[in-house]
Amino acid sequence: MDTLLADATHVVLIDRDPEARREVRDYLREHRLRVSEGASARELLALVGQDDVDLLLLDPQLPDDDGLLLARRLREQSDDLPIVLLTDRRDEADRVMGPTLAADDCIPKPSHPRDMLARLRAVLRRYQSQAVLPSRDGRRAFRFAGWELNLRLRRLTSPTGRVVELAPSEYNLLQALCRAPQRVLTRDQLLTMSRLHETEVFDRVIDVQVRRLRVKLEAQPSRPTLIVTERGLGYRFACTVESVAG
Numbered sequence: 001m002d003t004l005l006a007d008a009t010h011v012v013l014i015d016r017d018p019e020a021r022r023e024v025r026d027y028l029r030e031h032r033l034r035v036s037e038g039a040s041a042r043e044l045l046a047l048v049g050q051d052d053v054d055l056l057l058l059d060p061q062l063p064d065d066d067g068l069l070l071a072r073r074l075r076e077q078s079d080d081l082p083i084v085l086l087t088d089r090r091d092e093a094d095r096v097m098g099p100t101l102a103a104d105d106c107i108p109k110p111s112h113p114r115d116m117l118a119r120l121r122a123v124l125r126r127y128q129s130q131a132v133l134p135s136r137d138g139r140r141a142f143r144f145a146g147w148e149l150n151l152r153l154r155r156l157t158s159p160t161g162r163v164v165e166l167a168p169s170e171y172n173l174l175q176a177l178c179r180a181p182q183r184v185l186t187r188d189q190l191l192t193m194s195r196l197h198e199t200e201v202f203d204r205v206i207d208v209q210v211r212r213l214r215v216k217l218e219a220q221p222s223r224p225t226l227i228v229t230e231r232g233l234g235y236r237f238a239c240t241v242e243s244v245a246g
Helices: 018-030 041-050 067-077 092-101 113-132 168-179 187-194 205-217
Strands: 010-014 034-038 055-058 083-088 105-109 139-144 147-150 155-157 184-186 227-230 234-237 242-245
Touching: 010 018, 010 041, 018 034, 018 113, 034 041, 041 055, 041 067, 055 067, 055 113, 067 083, 083 113, 105 113, 139 168, 147 168, 168 187, 168 205, 168 234, 184 187, 187 205, 187 234, 205 227
Parallel strands: 010 034, 010 055, 055 083, 083 105
Antiparallel strands: 139 147, 139 242, 147 155, 184 234, 227 234
């Protein structure tokens, strides 16, 4: 049995479309997941409040609330709840904005159930990888070179006080670097902590993510001083990092 999607894995599925919800629910249960379901924000909050949840599958277009804002509120309350949005193909705004705001992935509807399962597995794997790190050690934030990465709010603030939006992969990559300053981390190590989809895993994907982070962090991204390349080895976060308790 897949240890990432085992009997104990509890998925909360919130979708306004009863037929789509039924199809997803039945497929996940066939693969031995425990699924609780609902069609509204009210039902979601009730389910989250009464039981431990391992992953949330959320339709952003709910009848009684804005699903994107709701996802963001849940993320602010807990940074260890995987959130995946189920978006209509025609709804480009939700698909593009979801990861930036709060979600770990956006899956278009309809999708092949097997592809959906693979993407859920990838999200859960990333959270399990994070759990191996000392992420529950009382740290509230990391500070480096005037920047602050708030772990509870998943928010990056620049030395001038500007909030810089991070995609989930960028956040996880930066967090991994902050936890190991001045250490050389291989691409495989960083990839485990930052990837979103199994389909994104190829030889140089981590280089792409590093370039994106450099654009947001470095004064001169083409001549980086924070995320330094160690040729033939990987990358090193070349600065002092302060851990802030809270």
